[in-house]
Amino acid sequence: MTETLPAKRLSEVSLNEWCRIDRLEGPREDCERLLDLGFTPGEEIIVTHAAPLGDPLVIRVRGALLALRKREAAWILVE
Amino acid sequence: MTTRLSEVESQTRELTLCLVGMPNSGKTTLMNAITGGNFRTANYPGVTVSLLRGKSKAEFGPALSIVDLPGVHSPVAPSPEEELACRVIEGNHARVRPDAFVLVADATQLERHLKFAGFVAKQGKPLVVALTMIDILRRMDQSVDVEKLAAALGVPVVPVDPRSGEGVAELVKTVHKFASAPPVGSALARIPDEPVSAFKVIRDLLQGSHAVRRVSRLSGLTDSHTTRIDRIVLHRYWGFPVFFLVLVSLFAAIFWAAQPFVDAIDAGFSLAGDLVVRVFPESIIARFIGEGVIGGVGAVAVFFPQIMILFFLMTLLEDSGYLARGATLVDRPLSYLGLHGRSFVPMLSGFACAIPAVLAARAIPARRERILTIWIIPLMSCSARLPVYALLLAALLPGAAWSAGLSLAGIYVGSLLIASLTAGLASRLVFSYRKPSLLAMELPVYRTPRWKPILRMTWARGSSYLRRAGVPIMTVSACLWLLSNFGYVPKAFVAPAKMEGSFAAQLGQKMEPMLRPMGVDWRVGVGLISAFAAREVFVSSMAIVFHVDADNDQTAQAGLLQQMRTATFPGTSQMIFTPSSIFGLIVFFFFSLQCFSTVAVVRKETNSWRLAGTQLAFYTGLGYVLAVASVQALRALGVA
Numbered sequence: 001m002t003e004t005l006p007a008k009r010l011s012e013v014s015l016n017e018w019c020r021i022d023r024l025e026g027p028r029e030d031c032e033r034l035l036d037l038g039f040t041p042g043e044e045i046i047v048t049h050a051a052p053l054g055d056p057l058v059i060r061v062r063g064a065l066l067a068l069r070k071r072e073a074a075w076i077l078v079e
Numbered sequence: 080m081t082t083r084l085s086e087v088e089s090q091t092r093e094l095t096l097c098l099v100g101m102p103n104s105g106k107t108t109l110m111n112a113i114t115g116g117n118f119r120t121a122n123y124p125g126v127t128v129s130l131l132r133g134k135s136k137a138e139f140g141p142a143l144s145i146v147d148l149p150g151v152h153s154p155v156a157p158s159p160e161e162e163l164a165c166r167v168i169e170g171n172h173a174r175v176r177p178d179a180f181v182l183v184a185d186a187t188q189l190e191r192h193l194k195f196a197g198f199v200a201k202q203g204k205p206l207v208v209a210l211t212m213i214d215i216l217r218r219m220d221q222s223v224d225v226e227k228l229a230a231a232l233g234v235p236v237v238p239v240d241p242r243s244g245e246g247v248a249e250l251v252k253t254v255h256k257f258a259s260a261p262p263v264g265s266a267l268a269r270i271p272d273e274p275v276s277a278f279k280v281i282r283d284l285l286q287g288s289h290a291v292r293r294v295s296r297l298s299g300l301t302d303s304h305t306t307r308i309d310r311i312v313l314h315r316y317w318g319f320p321v322f323f324l325v326l327v328s329l330f331a332a333i334f335w336a337a338q339p340f341v342d343a344i345d346a347g348f349s350l351a352g353d354l355v356v357r358v359f360p361e362s363i364i365a366r367f368i369g370e371g372v373i374g375g376v377g378a379v380a381v382f383f384p385q386i387m388i389l390f391f392l393m394t395l396l397e398d399s400g401y402l403a404r405g406a407t408l409v410d411r412p413l414s415y416l417g418l419h420g421r422s423f424v425p426m427l428s429g430f431a432c433a434i435p436a437v438l439a440a441r442a443i444p445a446r447r448e449r450i451l452t453i454w455i456i457p458l459m460s461c462s463a464r465l466p467v468y469a470l471l472l473a474a475l476l477p478g479a480a481w482s483a484g485l486s487l488a489g490i491y492v493g494s495l496l497i498a499s500l501t502a503g504l505a506s507r508l509v510f511s512y513r514k515p516s517l518l519a520m521e522l523p524v525y526r527t528p529r530w531k532p533i534l535r536m537t538w539a540r541g542s543s544y545l546r547r548a549g550v551p552i553m554t555v556s557a558c559l560w561l562l563s564n565f566g567y568v569p570k571a572f573v574a575p576a577k578m579e580g581s582f583a584a585q586l587g588q589k590m591e592p593m594l595r596p597m598g599v600d601w602r603v604g605v606g607l608i609s610a611f612a613a614r615e616v617f618v619s620s621m622a623i624v625f626h627v628d629a630d631n632d633q634t635a636q637a638g639l640l641q642q643m644r645t646a647t648f649p650g651t652s653q654m655i656f657t658p659s660s661i662f663g664l665i666v667f668f669f670f671s672l673q674c675f676s677t678v679a680v681v682r683k684e685t686n687s688w689r690l691a692g693t694q695l696a697f698y699t700g701l702g703y704v705l706a707v708a709s710v711q712a713l714r715a716l717g718v719a
Contacts, residue, residue, distance in 0.1 A: 027514075030517050032153075032155065032274075033152070033153075033517050033519065034517075034519070035274040035275060036152045036153035036155070036194075036274050037152060037191070037519055038190065038191050038278065040274060040275045040278050041275070043278075048301075048306075048309075049309060049313040051313065051318070051407050051408050051410070051411060052313075052314070052315050052316070052318045052319055052408060053408075053411040053412070054411075055410070055411045056407055056410050056411070056420075056518055056520075058309075058313065058407065058522060060301065062188060062190045062191050062278075063187050063188040063189075063190070063191065064188050064191055064521055065305075065521065065522040065523075066519055066520065066521055066522070067403070067406075067407045067410070067420075067518055067519070067520045067521075067522060068517075068518060068519055069410065069414065069517075069518045072517055072518060072519065
């Protein structure tokens with residue numbers, strides 16, 4: 001357990017701020033899906049938009065733009 | 080037919096080429112380009128998922144049988160579509176046996192799109208990578224060296240632009256070349272199925288190859304064109320006005336732009352039907368052909384303009400990249416109701432007609448959300464209810480056009496509210512055991528639409544509707560014609576001139592005890608039964624049972640209203656059409672699923688009689704119960 005930057009949930013990260021995925025924490029099946037989509041630990045991602053109602057979030061990952069619900073984004077812990 | 084096919088097959092067995100890749104890779108557009116639009120959806124027993132099958136164009140050399148497999152994110156397959164695709168790829172499908180694969184990969188997202196290549200490469204069959212979106216890559220100040228990439232991956236790589244057709248001939252040539260001499264041991268086969276290490280292997284492969292060049296680390300990360308448009312389309316304040324504008328145009332197009340075509344088709348078929356009946360005036364067979372069969376074909380054909388326009392606009396929205404944005408905007412409220420962001424298109428279409436709406440629900444990737452969307456579509460106030468409401472509101476509120484108009488608007492808004500409520504309740508009560516699926520929806524880059532592929536796609540989707548829904552709809556309407564024109568009179572089966580003696584009338588009379596609580600008699604029951612062919616038929620059959628003889632439409636409506644104002648229960652002076660009973664009828668039409676065509680399409684789309692039947696019974700039952708309840712409540716309150 002290294003005490004570097006504390007991990008934050010992706011749902012709490014502000015817009016247009018690069019962050020690195022630390023780990024995924026959520027229902028196993030959904031996390032596997034997120035991994036498949038490219039959200040793997042160590043990867044750098046950025047939240048580019050939030051829908052007018054604040055949810056879903058639009059995230060750039062590995063060259064793609066993906067819309068994730070806040071609930072789902074909360075499973076992604078970033079630093 | 081079967082013997083001839085197998086003969087041809089044994090002489091020059093066509094190679095089967097499967098197009099595989101992630102969703103949004105441009106597979107289906109490539110399918111279009113290779114086959115020249117000459118493909119059809121093929122359904123195989125057991126699964127609801129359909130495949131696109133076609134033949135390569137003659138100009139590309141010996142014919143290849145092309146199969147477009149559903150897009151796959153991962154071979155660890157969760158959705159039925161992905162499961163089917165993986166089964167075909169592994170060679171475990173009984174009917175589709177691939178000889179070679181084309182992996183369609185988006186050049187701007189190579190890491191994501193090549194991940195699945197490992198699974199395909201492991202099958203030991205010839206594999207060619209088709210690289211799409213090169214134009215977007217250029218827009219992003221990047222370039223890709225195809226030869227270096229091919230050397231690194233160990234499989235041929237062909238850049239293609241399926242939208243313009245550029246590179247497609249080269250791709251097919253490459254497939255022909257490599258199909259005969261399968262390359263062995265590509266680097267792609269080393270990509271594991273497990274995502275974390277798979278992405279690592281691919282990144283190492285790509286970086287080692289120096290195939291993709293970026294001007295700088297930051298430039299070329301995003302497509303500036305897309306970023307600019309998204310700044311408005313996904314804007315906090317502008318996002319919804321833009322979305323609203325798109326909705327209004329969509330609604331206007333399926334509602335009003337289709338109307339002249341609908342009217343023309345309707346008029347054409349009634350003319351043809353009339354002609355047949357007039358040429359052979361005494362023949363019951365001619366009447367059956369003229370009214371039952373031609374009328375039935377007409378019943379299918381009138382939906383066609385709306386369906387074509389809807390599919391055209393949907394393909395346009397999808398192709399341009401807007402559909403996913405619109406879905407993102409409304410996902411919050413819709414997911415609260417247990418629906419999906421993409422449910423907005425089917426729900427909106429439901430206001431025109433439930434049939435294209437049910438078909439439009441295919442665009443929803445998750446099964447739970449798709450079923451729920453299909454479940455609430457019949458509640459949307461479709462255009463077939465309009466003539467019925469017009470008649471009933473005119474009877475209920477005589478002489479006050481504005482109040483009838485206001486009530487009609489209320490019915491429309493009410494149908495949206497009730498549909499939302501139903502979805503919210505059903506997702507919590509009925510579907511609660513299934514957890515909502517991940518949204519994880521890709522927002523593709525914006526591209527200027529190309530008309531030719533869009534029109535081809537529209538035609539492929541629209542004609543597939545005619546084949547799927549056409550037969551059941553025609554059968555039902557022919558059966559209803561028989562029911563309302565034949566009857567059993569003690570001596571023999573007859574074709575009575577009047578409706579009173581028909582099976583439909585007898586059925587109506589049998590139902591009299593059920594109809595009385597609704598405040599109406601068997602004649603209205605006949606109208607309700609005939610409305611199962613299409614709701615607007617209610618008006619014309621009411622005109623028949625209430626003996627309205629009219630020369631033209633105008634007087635038919637006025638004559639029917641006149642009759643309704645004086646109609647009494649047989650043998651009494653008690654009025655049938657009182658405010659309470661008319662209100663009850665409106666309630667009934669509001670809820671009840673009086674449309675066998677919808678039932679047929681729901682059954683086809685969900686592959687489940689149980690679902691379609693439950694839907695029919697539930698809504699019709701609900702409509703009846705609520706109609707009776709409101710009539711009785713109004714009467715208890717002193718409304719006649």
